Amino acid sequence: MTHRKSLAYFGDWGRHAVFASAFVLTASSLAALSSEVRADGIKRGGVLVMARPDEPLTFDPFIPGDNGSIYAIEQVCDALVEADDTGRGLRPGLAESWEMSTDGLTYTFKIRDAKFSNGEPVTVDDVVFTLKTLSDPAKYLAFVLKPVKNISAVDDKHVKVELSEPYAPLLSALSAYAASIVNKKAYEASPEKFGTSPVCAGPFMVESYERGSTVVLKANPYYWDMGTDGKPLPYLEGVELKYVPESNSRVLGLRNGDYDVISTVAFNQAKSLQADSNLVVESTAIFRLDYVYLNHQKKPLDSKDFRLALNYAADREAILKAVYFGYGEVPNSYMPKVNFHSDAVPVIPFDLAKAKELVQKSGYDGTPIQIMVDTGNAPSRQVATILQQGWEAAGIKSEIVEMDVGTAWTMTTKGDYQAYVSYITSDINDTDELATIQADVTAGSQAFFTWYDNKDVQKMLTEARREPDPAKRAALYAKVQETVYNDAYSIPLNFAPVINGSQAHVKDLKQLANGWWWLQKVWLDK
Amino acid sequence: MNLITYIVSRLLQMIPVVIGVSLVAFLAIHLVPGDPVQLMMHGRATPETLQAAHAKLGLDQSLLIQYWHFITNAATGSLGTSIIQNADVGKIVGERLLPTVLLLVTSAVFAILIALPLSIIAARRSDQAADHAIRLVGIIGFAMPPFWVGIILMLFFGIYLDWFPISGYGRSFGDRMYHLVLPSLTVALFLAPILIQSLRAAILDVMTAEYITVARAKGLGPWRILIKHALRNALMPVTTILAVNIGWLLSGAVVVEYLFSFPGLGSLLVRAVGQRDYPVIQGLSLVFAILVLVVNLLADLSYMLIDRRVLKA
Numbered sequence: 001m002t003h004r005k006s007l008a009y010f011g012d013w014g015r016h017a018v019f020a021s022a023f024v025l026t027a028s029s030l031a032a033l034s035s036e037v038r039a040d041g042i043k044r045g046g047v048l049v050m051a052r053p054d055e056p057l058t059f060d061p062f063i064p065g066d067n068g069s070i071y072a073i074e075q076v077c078d079a080l081v082e083a084d085d086t087g088r089g090l091r092p093g094l095a096e097s098w099e100m101s102t103d104g105l106t107y108t109f110k111i112r113d114a115k116f117s118n119g120e121p122v123t124v125d126d127v128v129f130t131l132k133t134l135s136d137p138a139k140y141l142a143f144v145l146k147p148v149k150n151i152s153a154v155d156d157k158h159v160k161v162e163l164s165e166p167y168a169p170l171l172s173a174l175s176a177y178a179a180s181i182v183n184k185k186a187y188e189a190s191p192e193k194f195g196t197s198p199v200c201a202g203p204f205m206v207e208s209y210e211r212g213s214t215v216v217l218k219a220n221p222y223y224w225d226m227g228t229d230g231k232p233l234p235y236l237e238g239v240e241l242k243y244v245p246e247s248n249s250r251v252l253g254l255r256n257g258d259y260d261v262i263s264t265v266a267f268n269q270a271k272s273l274q275a276d277s278n279l280v281v282e283s284t285a286i287f288r289l290d291y292v293y294l295n296h297q298k299k300p301l302d303s304k305d306f307r308l309a310l311n312y313a314a315d316r317e318a319i320l321k322a323v324y325f326g327y328g329e330v331p332n333s334y335m336p337k338v339n340f341h342s343d344a345v346p347v348i349p350f351d352l353a354k355a356k357e358l359v360q361k362s363g364y365d366g367t368p369i370q371i372m373v374d375t376g377n378a379p380s381r382q383v384a385t386i387l388q389q390g391w392e393a394a395g396i397k398s399e400i401v402e403m404d405v406g407t408a409w410t411m412t413t414k415g416d417y418q419a420y421v422s423y424i425t426s427d428i429n430d431t432d433e434l435a436t437i438q439a440d441v442t443a444g445s446q447a448f449f450t451w452y453d454n455k456d457v458q459k460m461l462t463e464a465r466r467e468p469d470p471a472k473r474a475a476l477y478a479k480v481q482e483t484v485y486n487d488a489y490s491i492p493l494n495f496a497p498v499i500n501g502s503q504a505h506v507k508d509l510k511q512l513a514n515g516w517w518w519l520q521k522v523w524l525d526k
Numbered sequence: 527m528n529l530i531t532y533i534v535s536r537l538l539q540m541i542p543v544v545i546g547v548s549l550v551a552f553l554a555i556h557l558v559p560g561d562p563v564q565l566m567m568h569g570r571a572t573p574e575t576l577q578a579a580h581a582k583l584g585l586d587q588s589l590l591i592q593y594w595h596f597i598t599n600a601a602t603g604s605l606g607t608s609i610i611q612n613a614d615v616g617k618i619v620g621e622r623l624l625p626t627v628l629l630l631v632t633s634a635v636f637a638i639l640i641a642l643p644l645s646i647i648a649a650r651r652s653d654q655a656a657d658h659a660i661r662l663v664g665i666i667g668f669a670m671p672p673f674w675v676g677i678i679l680m681l682f683f684g685i686y687l688d689w690f691p692i693s694g695y696g697r698s699f700g701d702r703m704y705h706l707v708l709p710s711l712t713v714a715l716f717l718a719p720i721l722i723q724s725l726r727a728a729i730l731d732v733m734t735a736e737y738i739t740v741a742r743a744k745g746l747g748p749w750r751i752l753i754k755h756a757l758r759n760a761l762m763p764v765t766t767i768l769a770v771n772i773g774w775l776l777s778g779a780v781v782v783e784y785l786f787s788f789p790g791l792g793s794l795l796v797r798a799v800g801q802r803d804y805p806v807i808q809g810l811s812l813v814f815a816i817l818v819l820v821v822n823l824l825a826d827l828s829y830m831l832i833d834r835r836v837l838k839a
Contacts, residue, residue, distance in 0.1 A: 051787075057611045065567040066610070066801075138578035140567050195612050211611075211621055212789030213695050242694065244787040248677055249693050256685050256692060406802050410559040413569055424568075437570065444572035 042228060046524040047238045048506065050261040051250045055243035056215055059198040059206060060191055061180040062139050070177045070427065071516035072241060075217060076117075077180030077200035078224075080109055080127065081171050085521075087286075087512025088339060088429055090171055094122055094181050094201060094224075095159075104166035104468050109159045115222035116183045117205035124153040129184040131161070131174075141178035143444070144433070166466040168473060172430035203234045203520035215241040225520065234520035251501070254279065260506050260524070263517070265499040267325045267379075273501050280504055283327055283497045284511040287336040287426035287434075292371070292387070292491035297451045298418050300364050307488030309358035310419075312351045313394035314387055314491050323382045324494055331492035334484045335438050336424065340431040342478035345485055355394035368397035371419040372412075374405040380421040383493060412449050423496070424448070427514055431477050432465050439484045452489050529830075533823070540819045544812060545597065551811030552593050560802035561585075562609045583609055585804075596808055605812070606805035610798075615809040619791065623813065625695055625702075626790035629713070629779055632706050634768055636714030641721035641764075646752060648722065649729035657726075664719035672778060676712040676785045683708060693787040709786040713778060717771065724767050728760035735759075761832055769825030773818050 054068030061073050082093035092098075095109040114122045128151050135145040147167040154160050163170070173179065183199035196209050201224070204217035218238040225233045242259065244250045250262040251269050255276065265273060265281065274281045292310075300306045316330045332345045371387065373380040384400045391398050403411065411417045426434045440458050441447040457480055464476040485492070500511055505526040510518040563571055563579045571579070580586045584595065599606060605615035644664075648657040667675075684692035696705040732738065733756055741751045780792030791810060798806035 058613070060612055063612050064610075065570065137574050138582060140563065140571055140575055140579065142575060143570070143572050192613055210695075210789065211618060212793060213787070242787065243789075244693055245793070246785050246787065249680070249785060249787055252677075252680055252685060252692055256688075258692065404558075404800070406560040406565055406800055407558060409565055409569075410561055413561070413564050414559075445569050448569060 042235060042507075042523050043525060044227075044229075044231075044235050044523065045237050046526070047240060048236050048261065048519065048522060048524065049240045049242065049259050050263065050519075051242045051244040051253055051259040052262075053245055053247070053250070053264045055212060056209075056241070058195040059200075059209075060195040061178050061182060061198075062133055062141070062191075063195070064177075065140055067515060068243075072215060073177045073180060073198075073200075074516045075202060075204045075239065075241075075519055076198055076206060076220075077177070077182070077202045078114075079175055079177075079179045079181060080111075081175040083175055083429060083512055083514055085510045085512075085518060087514040087516075090175055090429065093175070094127070098171075100468075104168075104466075105163045107161045107163075107170060108154060109161070111157055111159060112224055114201050114224035116186075116199050116201050117220045117222060118183065118186070118199050119222055120183060120185075120199075122181060122201050124156055124159050126184045127159045127181055128153050129187070130181045131159075131179065133182075133187075134178055139178070141176065144173040144176055144178065144428070166468065168465060168468055169428070169430035169432040172428040172433075176428050204239060207238065213243055217241065223520070227521070235523040236519065239519055254501050254503070257503070261500060261502040261509060263498070263500050265501050267323070267327050267499070270327065270499045270501075271325060278504055279501055280506070281499060281501045282511065283499045284513070285329075285337065285495060285497050286511075286513050286515055287338050287429070288423060288496050288498075288515075289331055289333070289336040289425075290383075290421075290423040290493045290496045291331070291334070292383075292493065293412060293417075293420040293422055293448070294450055294488075294490050295412075295415055295418055296453075297415055300362060300367070301369070301418060303362040303364075304488055305358045306362035306364055308348075308486075309355045309362065309364075309394060309396065310387075310391065311348045311488050311491055312355035312358065313390040313396065314493075315350045315390050316347075316493060317350065319383055319386050319493055322386065323379050324496065327499065328494040328496045331495050332485065333481050334489040334492060335431075335434045335481070336426050337495055338426050338431045338434060339429050340474045340477035342474075342481050344478065345482045348486075348488075350390070352390070352393050355390075355396075359395045364396065366397060368399050369418050370399050370401050371421065372401045372403055372408050372417050373421045374408055375402045377405075377421075383421050387491070413445075415446070415449060415451065419491070421493075425515060429514065431473075432461075435477060435480060436461055436465070439480060439489070447489075450489060452484070452487070454483065454487060457483055533827075536823050536826070540816070540823075543819060544815045547815035548597065548600075548808065548812050549593065552596065552808055553589070555799070555802070555804060555807050556589055556592075562802040562804065565801055566610060596805075600812060605809035608798075608803055608806050610801050610803045610806075615805045618794070618806060619809050619813055622789055622791045622794050625788060626776070626779060626783070626792065627817075628702065628706060629709055629783070629788065629790060630772070630775055632703070632710035633713035633717060633775065633779075636710050637717040637721055637768075638764075640714060640718040641725055644718075645722045645725035645729065646757070648726045649733070650748070650752065652726075652730055660722065661726075664722050667715050668719040670715075672712050672716050673781050673785060675715055676708070676782060679708050679712055680786075695789050705788075709782050709788055712782050712785075713775065716778065717775070720767060720771070721764055724763050725760055728763045729756050732756040732759045758832060762829060765825050765828055765832070769822050772821040773814075776814060776817070 056069045056072035057066060058064055058069055059073055061077060064070060078093045080093050080095035081090050084091045094112050094114055096112040098107055098109045100107050111124055111127060131151045135142055135148055147163045147165050148161060149164040150162040152160050180200060186199035187194050197206055203220055203223050205220045207216040207218045209215050219234050223232045227233045227235055247266040253259045254262045270281055273279060294301050294307055296302055320328055320330060330347055332347045371384050373384050388398050412420050436443045437445055438448040440461050441451060441453045460476050460480050464473045467473045502509060505524050507523050507525050508521050563576055608615055608618055644660050648660045651657050680692040683690050690707045691705050694705055696702040738751060738755060741755055780796055783790040783792040795810050
């Protein structure tokens with residue numbers, strides 16, 4: 001079994017790819033970056049059966065925000081730019097190449113000769129229609145294209161995207177699932193029908209869609225990308241995505257041979273699954289941070305000393321061991337490890353003496369703070385209990401409150417909470433999205449419901465977004481990371497990885513750091 | 527009373543009940559805090575997006591107006607559009623209805639198949655070793671959480687013996703029945719002890735009736751008396767128990783559907799509540815209410831089959 005733990009390595013990949021993509025890019029230069037040259041031996045054909053904890057609710061790229069839908073859309077639809085095989089860098093998708101004007105305000109994309117799954121060519125009209133639909137403010141993901149001023153066709157091969165201000169993360173934003181290029185005619189005819197039988201230009205197409213149970217995908221015969229044998233990808237004939245919400249049921253099904261792959265193995269089941277020599281269990285670092293949200297508006301959390309005390313009294317090693325069974329890494333950031341993550345920021349250690357001192361300094365009056373967890377979420381409850389013990393030793397009183405996830409989330413967004421055990425993930429590989437959402441209170445979601453307000457940080461983030469030089473951006477984001485983390489923005493718990501299990505005959509399955517997987521290069525050795 | 531007028535009047539009585547249930551469900555889910563758009567976007571949506579989305583979904587209107595829209599649309603047969611799936615609620619719920627109804631029916635059949643012979647034995651050998659053993663096993667079965675029983679059944683029948691599939695729903699009818707075995711058995715093992723208790727008590731009660739003494743005096747054998755005379759009368763309370771438990775069974779099916787990855791109404795409801803997909807929740811509450819009422823009506827009608835006196839009364 002293989003463990004991908006070398007995070008610094010992937011971090012460099014991400015930076016490299018973004019650096020390159022900020023300038024002129026061609027398919028050939030990127031292919032050298034990301035493709036894995038294989039000798040022969042790849043077998044075509046077969047159907048991959050994959051069990052997942054969530055189900056696609058729709059294939060309409062402009063609607064969803066749930067992973068069940070997003071991960072499935074990624075298999076069926078391609079965007080102009082796509083995530084590479086690690087999810088940390090980018091590669092050309094339906095755009096063969098692109099150019100940025102010297103002022104950074106205009107991007108021109110050359111559209112590839114590609115076809116939709118119904119055989120119709122992908123045209124500039126489809127691209128313009130897609131991007132315009134996405135930038136409609138009533139669309140949930142419109143914010144990723146906020147600095148976009150105009151989208152237009154230059155000729156029948158080129159599309160121009162004009163910005164109102166320089167926006168370095170544009171290419172990452174265009175790789176998002178919501179920017180998947182749709183067939184204009186099919187979408188306009190009926191968005192509802194598109195939701196169940198989409199017409200896109202990705203490696204697979206939807207053959208059947210039974211809600212609550214199975215989505216059957218088959219190879220898109222018109223897919224543009226080629227395998228090592230010079231024939232179109234994917235290698236597989238098809239994929240069955242099974243919805244198996246219960247973690248035990250997925251593990252039993254894998255052991256029984258019902259599934260080729262199961263995604264999201266529970267941390268407490270991974271070790272025993274690894275003992276089975278017929279199976280491959282792989283833990284992959286993804287863009288996810290599990291952390292305790294803190295509401296800086298509420299006393300005593302408005303005091304930085306008090307928030308720091310909560311951090312110093314948090315025994316994260318114990319949490320990593322007891323709750324995550326050792327999977328993950330104690331975080332040194334307020335956000336997930338996305339491309340501009342800095343390893344140089346030191347972790348706040350577990351130090352009860354220091355915590356006690358800070359509690360004294362903060363003038364804490366002994367009123368218990370409330371820590372909220374989702375009802376029925378045993379790991380969150382365990383985290384809260386371990387935190388509670390540390391805090392108690394530092395002289396901080398606390399109570400655990402359980403709420404159903406919908407209620408807890410709404411209370412959080414309304415600022416009607418003190419501390420909440422939850423997490424955040426990033427769909428795109430640029431630091432800007434989450435850094436802005438989490439640390440800039442003026443960006444629309446109250447610094448992700450912490451009401452953290454630091455003018456210097458806001459200034460640095462604006463600067464970084466407009467900065468085309470990746471080295472300078474990296475320096476700015478590192479400074480932001482250090483500042484926000486040491487302002488005790490939150491209580492970071494773990495860079496939680498995702499664990500997948502598969503049969504030994506499943507080859508070249510790529511778990512991406514964005515959370516989903518590429519299946520077009522998967523093949524079955526049986 | 528004429529059977530047709532009876533059924534029609536019962537169906538008419540259902541209307542106010544269904545409206546009442548849907549109103550309570552509507553108010554309950556709207557009184558719990560939650561915003562489908564915020565939940566779906568995990569807090570990413572900007573205030574402008576939220577406002578635009580709320581206006582489009584009609585969530586910015588008052589609760590009474592929203593309910594009025596729902597009930598008037600429902601009267602014309604439209605249950606609205608799912609917020610999260612952008613698909614017709616009637617269609618989504620319709621797809622899930624058959625699996626759940628099949629699960630309930632097969633569970634009830636399994637429960638009766640288990641309960642009938644065991645309760646007869648328990649009644650025949652009342653207060654003897656066999657009776658005590660059956661009652662003890664029943665209590666143990668009842669006390670085991672269905673979730674755990676389901677996993678044990680999966681391990682034993684699914685993996686160790688490899689007789690039945692452990693998850694999913696199947697494609698053809700036969701395949702579906704095959705997939706239904708373990709989930710139904712899980713529900714049945716929880717339901718059977720209740721049936722055994724009441725059936726045993728009912729048989730013992732009937733056995734003391736005068737007509738049984740008459741039958742015995744006519745020289746009929748004990749098994750013939752039991753099956754021909756006692757059981758028929760004892761079945762009445764069992765029908766009631768099954769009908770009364772239908773609401774409970776629906777909620778129990780949630781756990782079983784989840785465990786066996788079964789695409790039924792229960793798993794749909796759990797998801798819709800978690801995401802505050804209001805139209806789906808409202809549509810489901812309507813369907814659940816109708817399902818419970820219809821099953822109770824069927825139970826009343828089956829009394830008539832078992833006992834013709836009810837029809838005359």
